[in-house]
Amino acid sequence: TLKSVLESAKKTIHIAVYELDNAYIGDILEEALDRGVKVKILFEGAPIPKIPEGELFIARKLTKKGAEVSFYDDTKGRRNRKFSYFHNKYTVVDGERVIVGSNNYGNNGHPVETSYGNREWELVIDDPRAAALYEAAFEADSEIGDEWVEYGAAPEYTLKNKKYEENRATRKGHYTLDLSPVEDRNVIIETVFAPDNTLSETTGILNAMSYAEHTVDIEQLNFETYWGDKVYNPEKYHLA
Numbered sequence: 001t002l003k004s005v006l007e008s009a010k011k012t013i014h015i016a017v018y019e020l021d022n023a024y025i026g027d028i029l030e031e032a033l034d035r036g037v038k039v040k041i042l043f044e045g046a047p048i049p050k051i052p053e054g055e056l057f058i059a060r061k062l063t064k065k066g067a068e069v070s071f072y073d074d075t076k077g078r079r080n081r082k083f084s085y086f087h088n089k090y091t092v093v094d095g096e097r098v099i100v101g102s103n104n105y106g107n108n109g110h111p112v113e114t115s116y117g118n119r120e121w122e123l124v125i126d127d128p129r130a131a132a133l134y135e136a137a138f139e140a141d142s143e144i145g146d147e148w149v150e151y152g153a154a155p156e157y158t159l160k161n162k163k164y165e166e167n168r169a170t171r172k173g174h175y176t177l178d179l180s181p182v183e184d185r186n187v188i189i190e191t192v193f194a195p196d197n198t199l200s201e202t203t204g205i206l207n208a209m210s211y212a213e214h215t216v217d218i219e220q221l222n223f224e225t226y227w228g229d230k231v232y233n234p235e236k237y238h239l240a
Contacts, residue, residue, distance in 0.1 A: 008097065018047055019051075111171075
């Protein structure tokens with residue numbers, strides 16, 4: 001699905017993503033650049049545990065072909081950044097289409113061999129109004145003061161291993177259901193941006209759950225019992 005969206009680009013591809021080290025996605029972006037599409041990518045500059053070499057390799061290749069690739073800088077410390085993490089996973093194509101989901105653009109989030117990988121989700125939104133909203137967020141984030149560093153402008157954001165070779169191996173697993181995309185039209189959607197309106201009582205998660213009459217089904221990596229400081233030690237605060 002991501003492949004088809006990227007290949008549909010005629011003018012621009014704007015990617016905001018935590019990590020991108022999938023060599024096959026890199027290939028698709030190279031091909032887009034070759035046909036004249038302008039590519040701009042915003043990366044987290046300090047992902048856990050570190051920036052993958054594969055991402056730096058792809059950033060170098062794309063930069064050489066004219067892409068604008070920037071990293072959300074962490075050299076001054078995380079507390080001095082506007083966001084703790086730049087954790088987006090979305091792409092805007094031609095200012096008209098958006099693909100957004102939980103997936104990083106890596107081998108587990110977008111596996112070539114679909115019998116193995118993470119359980120993730122993605123939505124393709126073919127709506128210029130929604131695309132304009134994501135585009136506005138992309139531009140606003142890209143203009144945050146001096147918090148961005150272009151690829152190659154600092155040692156932290158430069159591939160040091162000149163002998164690095166891309167990992168194109170595919171891993172097979174045990175998943176067999178192989179769900180297909182579902183297409184629908186005239187669907188009401190609501191976009192929630194963190195930290196802007198994630199816990200608003202009139203928009204977002206809380207508002208959606210307030211309409212529940214019978215069930216609420218949640219699929220989540222984890223669910224912290226305490227959302228304040230020191231989330232992994234709520235007992236310290238004598239919480240019930």
